[in-house]
Amino acid sequence: RRVGYALVGLGHLTLEELLPAFGECKKSKPVALVSGSPEKLKKVAAQYGIKPESCYSYENYEKLKDNPEVKAIYIVLPNSMHAEYVIRGAQTGKHILCEKPMATSPEECQAMIDACNKNKVKLMIAYRIQYEPYNRQVRDMIRDKKFGEVKYIQAQNSQSSANPDHWRHKKALAGGGALPDIGLYCLNTTRFLLGTEPTEVFAYSYSTPGNPLFKEVEEMMTFQLRFPNGIIVDNITHYNTHDSRFYRVNTEKGWLHLNNAYAYTGQQLQTSHAEGKAKMENHITIPAKNQFAAEMDHFSECILDNKKPHTPGEEGLQDHRIMAAIYQSAREGRPVKLAPVQGTDVFR
Numbered sequence: 001r002r003v004g005y006a007l008v009g010l011g012h013l014t015l016e017e018l019l020p021a022f023g024e025c026k027k028s029k030p031v032a033l034v035s036g037s038p039e040k041l042k043k044v045a046a047q048y049g050i051k052p053e054s055c056y057s058y059e060n061y062e063k064l065k066d067n068p069e070v071k072a073i074y075i076v077l078p079n080s081m082h083a084e085y086v087i088r089g090a091q092t093g094k095h096i097l098c099e100k101p102m103a104t105s106p107e108e109c110q111a112m113i114d115a116c117n118k119n120k121v122k123l124m125i126a127y128r129i130q131y132e133p134y135n136r137q138v139r140d141m142i143r144d145k146k147f148g149e150v151k152y153i154q155a156q157n158s159q160s161s162a163n164p165d166h167w168r169h170k171k172a173l174a175g176g177g178a179l180p181d182i183g184l185y186c187l188n189t190t191r192f193l194l195g196t197e198p199t200e201v202f203a204y205s206y207s208t209p210g211n212p213l214f215k216e217v218e219e220m221m222t223f224q225l226r227f228p229n230g231i232i233v234d235n236i237t238h239y240n241t242h243d244s245r246f247y248r249v250n251t252e253k254g255w256l257h258l259n260n261a262y263a264y265t266g267q268q269l270q271t272s273h274a275e276g277k278a279k280m281e282n283h284i285t286i287p288a289k290n291q292f293a294a295e296m297d298h299f300s301e302c303i304l305d306n307k308k309p310h311t312p313g314e315e316g317l318q319d320h321r322i323m324a325a326i327y328q329s330a331r332e333g334r335p336v337k338l339a340p341v342q343g344t345d346v347f348r
């Protein structure tokens, strides 16, 4: 039994990662496409064996309602379009998987959750890292307290970008710059690893004056998250450096360092811990798994078994609340307290 997906938006992620990843899925298959380009629809449908009558434009998107093969809709559009397409998608009665960042504000996230609840469909945010085996291994080692209590984490997700005309550099389409696009991985993964919520944030942002890439969105955001029990998480995200994607979890008796932590592939886990007076260093290797396939199969399983997804809309909403506080802190140059979350356990 495989759940049929309609993919909305035929850009980089859909073409380069998601459609190929279905080949590694056990419970998911692509059955419909939605795009503004009839040429692209024709070409991609032929490549993946999708029927011409299962190809839709943005205007007749709602016709998905009448396609019984489609059980789930996967939204892979620019960030500011997520809310509209999730809400219109929910009205077709199909379950929704939505790319990160969930939206561009907490208010939009709440409207998306409400629309899915009202139409009795499931909503999952595509936080692929939470389905990736190395990150899950680190989470398990933290929970087992293998090296004692966590004291602080350093996390970094940086890359470079070159095209100021791309939607990622337009505030109205992207919602922000490095923070919601790639800094979000540091934020969401830390919350996943620790299984608790930050109580306060302190942030600083910078954009090089005169650089057209950063006229509308931030080039860099560094933000400190303060968690219960004095745990500190230092994060930096940058849109104008060579690729660098890692975190190090520092504990009482050791550390866990995940290189390429937020990348599609190539995770490398190194640990160090004290055994008496000896210092032990290890490289841990576990079988790799396609993260996108794991994420889609999880959503399919939730649909088939009527379960709540591990990363539901509430998970995206919480990240947007924290990101709003990060921007406020950077603007005002002071720490910002976060309101406690009600019912956090529901999504952990």
Ligand code: NAD
Binding pocket: 009, 010, 011, 012, 013, 014, 036, 076, 077, 078, 079, 099, 100, 101, 126, 128, 167, 173, 181
């Ligand atoms: P992209 O620019 O390659 O593709 C976006 C698609 O949306 C294109 O096909 C474009 O034609 C279409 N589109 C429709 N209306 C548009 C408009 N008004 N302006 C611009 N494009 C429009 O982007 P992408 O990299 O595929 O990103 C899509 C979504 O996926 C984003 O939300 C992004 O954050 C997310 N994403 C997630 C990951 C991940 O690892 N989970 C990786 C990349 C992107």
